[in-house]
Amino acid sequence: MSSPRRRSSGSQPSSPWRENRKNVAIVGGGLVGLLSAIYFSKRHFAIDVYEKRKDARNDKLISDRSINLALSSRGIEALRKVGLAKDVLDNAIPMKGRMIHDKSGKTNIQSYGMFGQVVYSIGRQKLHDILLEMVDSLPNVNLHFENEAREIDLDSSKIVLHDKDLNQLSDIYPDMVVGTDGAYSSVRRAIMKKEKMNFHQEYSNHGYKELTIPPTSTGQFAIKPNYLHIWPRNDFMIIALPNQDKSFTCTCFFKYELFEKLSDSLMISEFFKKEFPDLLKVIGKDRLINDFKSNPLGPLLTIKCHPYNHKDKAIILGDAAHCMVPFYGQGLNCGFEDVKTLFRLIEKYEDDYELAFNTFSRIRHKDAVAICDLSLENYTEMSSSVLSPFYKIERSIVNGLHWLFPTKIIPLYTMVSFSQISYHNVVKKNRTQKLLIRLGMVAITAGSTLALSSILLKRGFGKACVSTCMSIVSKCWDKK
Ligand SMILES: Cc1cc2nc3c(=O)[nH]c(=O)nc-3n(C[C@H](O)[C@H](O)[C@H](O)COP(=O)(O)OP(=O)(O)OC[C@H]3O[C@@H](n4cnc5c(N)ncnc54)[C@H](O)[C@@H]3O)c2cc1C
Structure with missing residues (x-):
């Protein structure tokens, strides 16, 4: 036929x-x-x-x-x-990692991979x-x-x-x-x-709206181009990816109630001034208000x-x-x-x-x-974990182990974004790795506690001191 x-x-x-x-x-x-x-x-x-x-x-x-x-x-x-x-790829922009922006405008870089891997915009x-x-x-x-x-x-x-x-x-x-x-x-x-x-089918309670960071007056990128920028604020966040024309497309992921609240120009500018002052500066107040009001609000669903x-x-x-x-x-x-x-x-x-x-x-x-x-x-990882010291410590440990045993321990993000391992095997492997790493950390903590206790006992400190050490360690683990 x-x-x-x-x-x-x-x-x-x-x-x-x-x-x-x-x-x-x-x-x-x-x-x-x-x-x-x-x-x-x-x-x-x-x-x-x-x-x-x-x-x-x-x-x-x-x-x-x-x-x-x-x-x-x-x-x-x-x-x-x-x-x-x-x-x-000739028409794409490589992004080496995440650039995290805090409220004061300070930035922090988290590379995507240990071996120079990049994601393309x-x-x-x-x-x-x-x-x-x-x-x-x-x-x-x-x-x-x-x-x-x-x-x-x-x-x-x-x-x-x-x-x-x-x-x-x-x-x-x-x-x-x-x-x-x-x-x-x-x-x-x-x-x-x-x-x-x-x-x-399930709708997220977050929707999305896009904004643009224009190129500077000299036609350059207004923020560093080779990163995926994130402004994590727990309940809401904004991300930005670079475009070939030296602009950035920002995506605001906010709960619907927040979008509803930001209904007039003053509220929008005050909100951005408080939460994203550096972004307000590079987008420009008038453009930001105009885009925020007129751009469509899209749904997110699974x-x-x-x-x-x-x-x-x-x-x-x-x-x-x-x-x-x-x-x-x-x-x-x-x-x-x-x-x-x-x-x-x-x-x-x-x-x-x-x-x-x-x-x-x-x-x-x-x-x-x-x-x-x-x-x-x-x-959760993008909007809040990236700011947590525990997340950063665990990430460094996993990255360190990946560097030592590149095929045995692989960070979750690396498996998802830089490998062809089937997604369901990624989840399985990650679960096993996490368990092994946590067991290892427990063993190391227990070993060091025992060593510390024996030193303290030898030096004449009593049981009270040892139990204080143990309770500190267990509190740390609970917090984690
Ligand atoms: C805000 C946002 C950011 C995203 N960012 C990323 C990202 O960074 N990386 C990534 O990998 N994915 C990302 N995605 C997901 C990505 O956009 C989608 O997974 C992708 O577009 C799906 O492509 P598709 O061709 O399956 O479907 P679609 O892009 O939805 O295309 C479907 C096409 O079918 C046509 N159509 C529909 N019904 C009919 C009909 N009855 N007859 C004829 N034509 C019809 C539509 O017009 C459309 O052109 C993002 C999604 C969103 C919402």
């Missing part, structure tokens, strides 16, 4: 490359959808991507999501497999353009903008499309449907009707579901399959890794799609749950 059978309006551009190929309809031409199209194009398929928005190249407002993204090893590896990593639009350019060059892929999948029936393999430009409905009958249509996926809804899908497929007829990837809060910067990385993992299975099972899809659903679900949970937990 060369292209999806289409009834009603809309003719399908034909190409010799499409002849005798099975047709895949990719619903959702976001970042994961475009990467999926590139991977599918390497197999014997004719691919049609249906995207409800306009062509991003003609409409710069492609997304109500973040302007830039932190791209790390998993995402990069998936891009590398199709030869896109270099192009993407890339503009969402730029990444989209690079993927689109490649998709456009593929003879067996057709892109259909302003085409929204309105209904999907997996019994008859029918998708009802609404062409916004022509204001017309048409039916297509692809051989396979790939749902990369984001958190509110219609393909997921269609799979739900056919499979016993478990589904869990979605977990299972299974991800219906036989070899339909599968969901990216946010359609798992949506996570952005505190680990892994949503897209995980979505790109989905695509890479799926195609590793398709290769392994020699194009037995049902086996590959079923296996993907089974193994990937554990990983999605693990990274959704880690992302929720990382809010």
Whole structure:
């Protein structure tokens, strides 16, 4: 079959490359959808991507999501497999670590890795353009903008499309449907009707709003460019990632009640003066108030579901399959890794799609749950733990052990962002490491206490002194 059978309006551009190929309809031409199209194009398929928005190249407002993204090893590896990593990284800004800003404007740097690893800040639009350019060059892929999948029936393999430009409905009958249509996926809804899908959705009590730190009057970055900046304030925080045009995109993660409270100009400026004085200075009061009032407030949510497929007829990837809060910067990385993992299975099972899809659903679900949970937990780390002396001590111990035993003890952040270890194994390994380190610390503390006690006893101090030492040690542990 060369292209999806289409009834009603809309003719399908034909190409010799499409002849005798099975047709895949990719619903959702976001970042994961475009990467999926590139991977599918390497197999014997004719691919049609249906995207409800306009062509991003003609409409710069492609997304109500973040302007830039932190791209790390998993995402990069998936891009590398199709030869896109270099192009993407050439357009990205490396970030060596976190720069923490306290209320007085003092900063503190926490490197990401012991061995100079970096995370990259890339503009969402730029990444989209690079993927689109490649998709456009593929003879067996057709892109259909302003085409929204309105209904999907997996019994008859029918998708009802609404062409916004022509204001017309048409039916297509692809051989396979790939749902990369984001958190509110219609393909997921269609799979739900056919499979016993478990589904869990939870909104965070934090929302997000973006602000911009413009370049300085001399066209330079206003704060250090090669870091992910964090202003942690426990219940709320702001982060900032650098952009190629020397600006920064800041994301305010506040509870909804706080956003509601900050309703007028005076309240906004007083709040920023008290909590983020250095940020107020680099953004500028007028711009900050204006952006804070007019920029949209976005929700943050977690979605977990299972299974991800219906036989070899339909599968969901990216946010359609798992949506996570952005505190680990892994949503897209995980979505790109989905695509890479799926195609590793398709290769392994020699194009037995049902086996590959079923296996993907089974193994990937554990990983999605693990990274959704880690992302929720990382809010506490970013917004408050980074300020705690205990966190800093534990971090130094783990980093020190990692330096001594680089393959045996690996910090959690390193495993998530700089390795290809499956997310669920990251969680397991981290639990074991934590236990071993804490046991080690208990053993060292107990050993030193015993040694100290014996010295004190030898020098004639009584039991009272030893028990005081013990109670101090145990209080320290309780506090931890
Ligand atoms: C504030 C914020 C910051 C983030 N930061 C990071 C980060 O630093 N690093 C990271 O890895 N991830 C980050 N993420 C997560 C990341 O944005 C998502 O995981 C990623 O965009 C998911 O891509 P996707 O293609 O699966 O879905 P989407 O980006 O949601 O794309 C879905 C596409 O499908 C289209 N569509 C939807 N329904 C239909 C339909 N019925 N018919 C046709 N088309 C349809 C939509 O128009 C859209 O283009 C962040 C998220 C947020 C909210």
